[in-house]
Amino acid sequence: MSVLRRPEPRPGVLAIQAYVPGKSSAPGIARVFKLSSNETPLGASQKAIDAYKAMAAHLHDYPDGSASALREAIGRAYGLDPARLVCGAGSDELLNLLAHGYLGPGDEAIHTKHGFLVYRLATLSAGGAPVVVPETNYTANVDAILKAVSARTKLVYLANPNNPTGTYIPFDEVKRLHAGLPAHVLLVLDAAYAEYVRRNDYEAGIELVATSENVVMCRTFSKIHGLAALRLGWLYGPAHVVDALNRIRGPFNVNAPAIAAGVAAMEDPAHVERAVAHNDYWLNWLAEHIAGLGLVATPSVANFLLVHFPETSGRTAKEADAFLTSRGLILRRLEPYHLPNALRLTIGDEEANHLVVKALSEFLGKAA
Numbered sequence: 001m002s003v004l005r006r007p008e009p010r011p012g013v014l015a016i017q018a019y020v021p022g023k024s025s026a027p028g029i030a031r032v033f034k035l036s037s038n039e040t041p042l043g044a045s046q047k048a049i050d051a052y053k054a055m056a057a058h059l060h061d062y063p064d065g066s067a068s069a070l071r072e073a074i075g076r077a078y079g080l081d082p083a084r085l086v087c088g089a090g091s092d093e094l095l096n097l098l099a100h101g102y103l104g105p106g107d108e109a110i111h112t113k114h115g116f117l118v119y120r121l122a123t124l125s126a127g128g129a130p131v132v133v134p135e136t137n138y139t140a141n142v143d144a145i146l147k148a149v150s151a152r153t154k155l156v157y158l159a160n161p162n163n164p165t166g167t168y169i170p171f172d173e174v175k176r177l178h179a180g181l182p183a184h185v186l187l188v189l190d191a192a193y194a195e196y197v198r199r200n201d202y203e204a205g206i207e208l209v210a211t212s213e214n215v216v217m218c219r220t221f222s223k224i225h226g227l228a229a230l231r232l233g234w235l236y237g238p239a240h241v242v243d244a245l246n247r248i249r250g251p252f253n254v255n256a257p258a259i260a261a262g263v264a265a266m267e268d269p270a271h272v273e274r275a276v277a278h279n280d281y282w283l284n285w286l287a288e289h290i291a292g293l294g295l296v297a298t299p300s301v302a303n304f305l306l307v308h309f310p311e312t313s314g315r316t317a318k319e320a321d322a323f324l325t326s327r328g329l330i331l332r333r334l335e336p337y338h339l340p341n342a343l344r345l346t347i348g349d350e351e352a353n354h355l356v357v358k359a360l361s362e363f364l365g366k367a368a
């Protein structure tokens with residue numbers, strides 16, 4: 001008979017630091033620009049919004065548990081076999097399902113030092129051990145990842161591009177990583193920001209998934225498609241991984257309005273093109289103006305910038321954050337990512353971008 005006086009979670013659960021999302025309000029400030037969660041300033045496609053609204057009359061019906069219409073729409077858009085897709089309540093759910101499906105106690109999952117936080121949380125919550133490897137210039141280092149592989153390694157999580165650094169590795173490097181991994185290690189390519197990347201040497205990983213037994217690619221509707229509130233993501237993988245995930249996911253893990261909006265979003269490439277064009281212009285504009293203020297921003301291919309601050313009192317990231325917040329500009333603090341001297345700035349609309357540069361200029365005591 002147990003001597004516990006109340007139910008206790010299994011060992012390790014209470015050691016997990018819960019994810020803290022980006023702030024969304026500034027005390028006492030009526031008009032706030034939320035630039036802390038990499039959301040799109042263009043909002044969702046009108047077609048997706050209409051499809052979502054049309055579902056209001058069907059809220060009493062369960063959704064299609066296999067999200068067939070959405071898998072077919074994604075399949076049409078990317079030329080993929082819908083049978084090899086799994087949809088999830090955000091790609092977060094898929095990243096977690098992978099951990100729960102492939103990690104047992106003591107098994108290791110590798111991620112890079114400034115890699116997306118969910119990898120660590122998913123690994124710990126599945127009872128696995130996160131193995132953190134160093135980066136080079138805030139960029140994943142394939143040799144460092146390969147060096148960290150052990151007999152216990154089951155997963156390698158790679159965000160490409162990475163959040164919060166905005167850096168990426170070319171497809172040749174991804175292929176070199178894959179070639180160096182033992183066959184039993186599953187490589188998880190998290191391409192949440194793939195649509196934003198404008199580099200000839202980048203690929204999200206579709207070809208590698210199609211030709212391998214140990215690679216999956218995760219994508220999201222939260223970023224360029226502007227459907228973060230609906231929680232919608234998808235995974236493309238080998239048939240055996242898709243089969244395993246379908247056994248452990250909730251039977252109705254994706255809700256019906258999300259499925260409907262996701263289908264419409266897939267069928268509105270013009271909206272995505274507008275978002276790409278907006279991001280291209282303003283990412284460059286912000287990078288240029290921030291450099292002009294004497295701040296260093298890590299070169300980014302995504303919809304956000306990692307801005308570094310000096311450690312000099314009066315100019316630190318923490319003080320910059322307080323100053324910007326007092327002007328209604330909310331950026332992301334990065335202590336949990338081991339980047340206490342940096343803030344992450346999501347590319348906003350024209351007004352927000354101008355206000356950020358003006359406020360940073362005032363903060364640094366320079367003329368705008």
Ligand SMILES: Cc1ncc(COP(=O)(O)O)c(C=O)c1O
Pocket residue numbers: 037038089090091092093116159161162163190192219220221222228231232233
């Ligand atoms: C690299 C990366 N992967 C996955 C996600 C999760 O996206 P979602 O769960 O909204 O699909 C995010 C969101 O911030 C991210 O930055």
